[in-house]
Amino acid sequence: xxxxxxSPERENRKFLNKLETMNIDVHACYQCGRCSSGCPVSDFxxxxxxxxxxxxxxxxxxxxxxxxxxxxxxxxxTCATRCPNDIEIAxxxxxLRSLALKKGITPAQxxxxxxxxxxxxxxxxxxxxxxxxxxxxxxxxxxxYLGDMKLGMDMFKKGKLNILPHSIKEKAEIKxxxxxxxxxxxx
Amino acid sequence: MRLSYYPGxxxxxxxxxxxxxxxxxxKKLGIDLVELQDWNCCGASSAHMxxxxxxxxxxxRNLMIAQETGQDxxxxxxxxxxxxxxxxxxxxxxxxxxxxxxxxxxxxIIHISTLLSQPDxxxxxxxxxxxxxxxxxIACYYGCLSLRHPKITGAVNPEMPETLENIAxxxxxxxxxxxHRTECCSGSLTMxxxxxxxxxxxxxxxxxxxxxxxxxxxxxxxxxxxxxxxxADSAGGQKPLPVxxxxxxxxxxxxxxYPKKQQKVHLVSPDVLTNIFxxxxxxxxxxx
Numbered sequence: 001x002x003x004x005x006x007s008p009e010r011e012n013r014k015f016l017n018k019l020e021t022m023n024i025d026v027h028a029c030y031q032c033g034r035c036s037s038g039c040p041v042s043d044f045x046x047x048x049x050x051x052x053x054x055x056x057x058x059x060x061x062x063x064x065x066x067x068x069x070x071x072x073x074x075x076x077x078t079c080a081t082r083c084p085n086d087i088e089i090a091x092x093x094x095x096l097r098s099l100a101l102k103k104g105i106t107p108a109q110x111x112x113x114x115x116x117x118x119x120x121x122x123x124x125x126x127x128x129x130x131x132x133x134x135x136x137x138x139x140x141x142x143x144x145y146l147g148d149m150k151l152g153m154d155m156f157k158k159g160k161l162n163i164l165p166h167s168i169k170e171k172a173e174i175k176x177x178x179x180x181x182x183x184x185x186x187x
Numbered sequence: 188m189r190l191s192y193y194p195g196x197x198x199x200x201x202x203x204x205x206x207x208x209x210x211x212x213x214k215k216l217g218i219d220l221v222e223l224q225d226w227n228c229c230g231a232s233s234a235h236m237x238x239x240x241x242x243x244x245x246x247x248r249n250l251m252i253a254q255e256t257g258q259d260x261x262x263x264x265x266x267x268x269x270x271x272x273x274x275x276x277x278x279x280x281x282x283x284x285x286x287x288x289x290x291x292x293x294x295x296i297i298h299i300s301t302l303l304s305q306p307d308x309x310x311x312x313x314x315x316x317x318x319x320x321x322x323x324x325i326a327c328y329y330g331c332l333s334l335r336h337p338k339i340t341g342a343v344n345p346e347m348p349e350t351l352e353n354i355a356x357x358x359x360x361x362x363x364x365x366x367h368r369t370e371c372c373s374g375s376l377t378m379x380x381x382x383x384x385x386x387x388x389x390x391x392x393x394x395x396x397x398x399x400x401x402x403x404x405x406x407x408x409x410x411x412x413x414x415x416x417x418x419a420d421s422a423g424g425q426k427p428l429p430v431x432x433x434x435x436x437x438x439x440x441x442x443x444x445y446p447k448k449q450q451k452v453h454l455v456s457p458d459v460l461t462n463i464f465x466x467x468x469x470x471x472x473x474x475x
Contacts, residue, residue, distance in 0.1 A: 022239075040370055040371040040373065040387055041371075041373060041376075041383060041387075043386075044380075044383055072376065072380070072383070074371050074373045074374075074375050074376050075232050075235075075236055075331075075375055076331040076332075076335065076371035076373075077331060077332075077335035077336045078331070078335065078371065080335070080336050081334075081335045081336050081337060081345055088336075090336070093236075094235060094236055094237075094239060094242075095239075097236055097237050098237050098238055098239060101237055101238075109379070109380070111379040111380070112376065112379045112380070113237065114379070115233070115378050115379045116233035116236060116237045117233075117237075119233035119234075120230075120233055120234060120237070120238075120241070123227070123228045123230060123234070123245070127227040127228065128196045128199070128227060128228045129196035129197075129200070129228045130200075131196075131200045131201060135378075138378060138379075142379070144379075147381065148378070148381060151416055151454075154454060155201065155416075155454075158451060158452050158454070159203075159451075159452070160200070160201045160202075160203070160452065161200070161201065162199070162200055166199060168225050168226070168227050169225045170225055173227075173248060174227055174245075174248075177240075177241055177244040177245060177248070178241060180240070181240070181244060181286075
């Protein structure tokens, strides 16, 4: 099959149902392009925002989950705010990212999900984001040891980075959230 | 006025000075803040970007603690504000889904600039200002999350907000008209893709400078850190602009002082503000 062919994948009901339950009405898109023209990160995307929406309505999740667009989207919500058809485009990006992670698809921008994971690990452990732990975790996993070295030192010297984490009392409640509370119904 | 206070992780970390200035000015303005007991991280933005359930349940826990107090919640961080609002909407729409039995629909989640730009509070700020910040031509920078998505934040005018301009005027600064007030600085990408952050921040700072601004003011800790740090990096011709917190400006104007300790936290020189106070000391000494 030619990978460049774009056509509706009728088989992909699961993906489209998921969007439906999240009230993300991708079929309402008439390709006006307001989302793409207002997107601040668009220059760095491989798929334009309007293309993401159209491919989603065709159920073509494979192309979407492998794209760098889903990881480079900064969640600024400019697209969804301006969409004349009220399509929740930023939520669509959220769905695509979490689907890509659940399906174990190699992310086109690996450092970004590593950053998110480092942040979530920190919250899971302490109940709050512990910046130093998060940065160290990110550096180790991403192999990006040297990036922002000077910035990190400057911030440290200015007393902006707390050396020790602050832990909340009811960590059990946070553990429960991370252990998948609510997921038992596969929602 | 008595409010629950949700500082969020940034205000207990890289933006500690924001926390202090919020508390300082609220005290002076007669707003009583009670920090939420045992609050947890709202998860912004990593949680909602990768896992819907965790992204909602983290802020929901905070809302459930807050509703015990019966007070509205003040949130200085734009990202936390947006997540708490999103959780609030989600529980109201479908409490059973989120395993919530009793939820008080009355609790309001208030972002700091919305609170401070209420007419009576603006008036109080103006009256209490002991040193107007004249000479400060300021670009008010909102960024994303206190405004968007308006369905979540309830922002009345997400493309043309005015809260920061009104606050700037109340302390005697001069807000400039400029193009990038609500553009994204890509704070959520800044660590993994600093190149993108530099591009976006560079555009924002250049737009502010073009409009004649000598400083910027914001109400988002992510924007403050990102716009100062990524400008300092880019070193491309133009002089970097310091980014102040709205509450930092109010604290300085009210107290008539801009302490060394506060000057020190900036990654870009805050001299444009410092000089206002140096001048005022010099004039006073000259007069004496």
